[in-house]
Amino acid sequence: MGNLEPNSPLKERISLALNNEFLRNAVKFTTERLRKGKQTATDELGNWEEWRSYGQAIRMHTIAHLDYYLSQFVNNVRAAGGFVHFASTAREAVEIAMKIMEAKQAKSVVKSKSMVSEEVHINQALEEKGIEVVETDLGEYIIQLAGETPSHIIIPAIHKNKKQIAELLSQVAGEPLPADTAILAGFVRSKLREKFLSADIGITGCNFAIAESGSIVLFSNEGNARMVSTLPKTQITMMGMERIIPTWEDLEVMATLLPRAATGQKLTVYMSAITGPKRSEDGDGPEELHIIIIDNGRSNQLGDPEFQEVLNCIRCGACLNACPVYRHVGGHAYGWVYSGPIGAVLTPVLQAEKEKWGEVANASSLCGACYEACPVKIPLHDMLVYLRRRNVEQGTTKKREQWGMKVFQKVASSHKRYRLAIKAGRIGQKFVARKGEIKAKIGPLKKWTAHRTAPALAPRSFREMWQDLQQQQTQIELDPTIQKRMEEMLKKRGDQHESEQK
Amino acid sequence: MNPNRSEEILKELERKAKEKEETFFQHIANRLGRPRLHTPPIQPVRGVPSFWRQYHLDFEERISLFMANWENLGGVAKRFGCKEDLVTFIRNEAETMQAKKLIRWQHPVLEQLEIEKTLPKADVTIWKESNREQLLQKAAEADIGIVVADYAIAHTGTVVVLSGATKGRSVSLLPTALMAIIRTEDVKTKMGEVLAVIQKRNGPSMPAGIHFITGPSRSSDIENDLTIGVHGPGIVYALLLDE
Structure with missing residues (x-):
């Protein structure tokens, strides 16, 4: 979806998701499973907070010195016999990949899961040239058959049920397949086996790139990333330019954090470190390795104190599983390849046309659960606030909202106007308030009352009550010992408060 | 063109x-x-926290933790005191599975085991420098692939294999079942030790593929149902050898 427009407005996407009961249950179940898995795995490991801090420190340092580490990586890839290409934009990345296709006269491509390739929309370009492209991660394969996009970074076909999957695969098989997981997975295994063995080119993503040796590291559970990087004669790896870590020692930290945060595993079934193409004497592995290093909006975050840390992300999806908003609406409501809290931040900052995407920042309750869940401690909730502020400053918020905020500021900043407004409200609510609640779905409260009741304004405000309360209080004679104790306590509390502020 | x-x-x-x-x-x-x-x-933080650097298990602890982890993942872990017992086990398993085609690395340990001789009816391919297409085809058809792990990691239950001319990557990937023979002295406590040794032994020129294998190939992509053997081997043996 390069720089395309979101296919429908955010509200429509959300209401679509909320009305799909299977999706809601599946998202809830999956996120709960992954979250619990993470909890168990991190408890079992111990010292999770310290591991997080180490992960954060390594990522921060790498990004702050990215030019050095990236160039070290590039030199080492070349020394190992690989090709490196640089793409500033999604379009450039696609152009480079298509040139390689042309040079290799490629007719078929197998792909292992790669978010960055979703981001640049390589599949579309390949299909336009008549090159067959097959997603080989089981979930990705299913949604490719359905013509959809991933709804979860780790479990992309979370929104499809077994029956729907059986129907999709039956079409491929040319015969009806039962809705049985083992049979369906077995069918995909044998179908994709043919594809792996006959494909001209394998495209992979890259979880980490090690600067000191020019190695790329891939994590997978099914083994498809290994297939794609072992069987075709040419391998293309697409990597976001921020995927770098300096050393092999740092890999141990990332390998400790990523699988536990993503699925609660101690390690994914496969972790592959690939350094250059196959050696001349090797019997398998790619003869040619091309690594395309992609910027596509990432460099705009560098040097920006509010957003640079978003480049620390290791794409584990833990923030999705923790997010109360994601857990209700799932990934498609976010409208682009990245969903959940990380998607709400990444989407507007990676897209050129910010005004079209900025509103996803509103799909957040700002509770901070994403930050708590993040294995490299990215302050996502702060970034969502910054994004909202930017939306306001750039005037991309809706006119009505802007006007509303101005009115509120006017009213709330003067006690006279505020009191007047409350009085007016109390008169107005007489028509709709019943037993202290407003249920009527009309007027300015409609958006709230459509889904829940609103509390009615109290007959007397606290301000009004205070005058009586104060009088009553002065009339009461306090026991002198209690009075003394209270004064001491107040004094102490005051001191404490001041020392906290220092 | x-x-x-x-x-x-x-x-x-x-x-x-x-x-x-x-x-x-x-x-x-x-x-x-x-x-x-x-x-x-200058990296202010490089690698793991210091408490983790100090984490070391005794030899026997390492072996039992590795085996427990491997079995928890759904793999088979067995320990053998001598080569003869190991060969007998491999033969019995191959016969029970009715394995007709096997593929193995050309590795000193495997040369000594002489698996071919104990399974005279089976078609056993040896991975050595030869025709690529032919080797791939053999590996894809094989019921069992046999490799010798370069290292194993106790803490995560992981087998580590390095690629080379006689050590095809496909042998641990394409067959239905994988048998990884592990010399008990190669079992380390944690990943860092393995990474350090690999770097020390290979210096600046790493092997093209270093693969960490932790249990059978798996997926939860269909309704969160765990399925094994989606692309890689679904049956995995860790066979530890003490001599």
Whole structure:
């Protein structure tokens, strides 16, 4: 979806998701499973907070010195016999990949899961040239058959049920397949086996790139990333330019954090470190390795104190599983390849046309659960606030909202106007308030009352009550010992408060 | 298309990459608001926390933790005191599975085991320098692939295999079942030790593929149902050998 427009407005996407009961249950179940898995795995490991801090420190340092580490990586890839290409934009990345296709006269491509390739929309370009492209991660394969996009970074076909999957695969098989997981997975295994063995080119993503040796590291559970990087004669790896870590020692930290945060595993079934193409004497592995290093909006975050840390992300999806908003609406409501809290931040900052995407920042309750869940401690909730502020400053918020905020500021900043407004409200609510609640779905409260009741304004405000309360209080004679104790306590509390502020 | 044209395209891509490279790095430095860095920066934090560096298990603890982890993942873990017992086990398993085709690395340990002799009816391919297509086809058809792990990691229940001329990557990937023979002295406590040894032994020239294998191939992509053997081997044996 390069720089395309979101296919429908955010509200429509959300209401679509909320009305799909299977999706809601599946998202809830999956996120709960992954979250619990993470909890168990991190408890079992111990010292999770310290591991997080180490992960954060390594990522921060790498990004702050990215030019050095990236160039070290590039030199080492070349020394190992690989090709490196640089793409500033999604379009450039696609152009480079298509040139390689042309040079290799490629007719078929197998792909292992790669978010960055979703981001640049390589599949579309390949299909336009008549090159067959097959997603080989089981979930990705299913949604490719359905013509959809991933709804979860780790479990992309979370929104499809077994029956729907059986129907999709039956079409491929040319015969009806039962809705049985083992049979369906077995069918995909044998179908994709043919594809792996006959494909001209394998495209992979890259979880980490090690600067000191020019190695790329891939994590997978099914083994498809290994297939794609072992069987075709040419391998293309697409990597976001921020995927770098300096050393092999740092890999141990990332390998400790990523699988536990993503699925609660101690390690994914496969972790592959690939350094250059196959050696001349090797019997398998790619003869040619091309690594395309992609910027596509990432460099705009560098040097920006509010957003640079978003480049620390290791794409584990833990923030999705923790997010109360994601857990209700799932990934498609976010409208682009990245969903959940990380998607709400990444989407507007990676897209050129910010005004079209900025509103996803509103799909957040700002509770901070994403930050708590993040294995490299990215302050996502702060970034969502910054994004909202930017939306306001750039005037991309809706006119009505802007006007509303101005009115509120006017009213709330003067006690006279505020009191007047409350009085007016109390008169107005007489028509709709019943037993202290407003249920009527009309007027300015409609958006709230459509889904829940609103509390009615109290007959007397606290301000009004205070005058009586104060009088009553002065009339009461306090026991002198209690009075003394209270004064001491107040004094102490005051001191404490001041020392906290220092 | 003639091969010259193909060469031309790649050369043109190389030229463009070299041309673009420095601008790309300079742009990063500009965004970071400082001159381009050419000297290695000092890493304030490198690698794992110190408490983790000190984490070491005794030999026997390592073996039992590794085996427990491997079995928890759904694999079979067995320990053998001598080669004869190991060969007998492999033969029995192959016969029970009715394995007709096997493929193995050309590795000193495997040469000594002489699996071919104990399974005279089976078609056993040995991975050595030869025709690529033929080897791949054999590996894809094989019921069992047999490798010798370069290392194993107790803490995560992981087998580590390095690629080479006689050590095909496909042998641990394409067959239905994988048997990894592990010399007990190669079982380390944690990943860091393995990474350090690999670096020390190989220096700047790493093998093309270093693969960490932790249990059978698995997926939960269909309604969160765990399925094994989706692309890689679904049956995995860790066979530890004490001599």
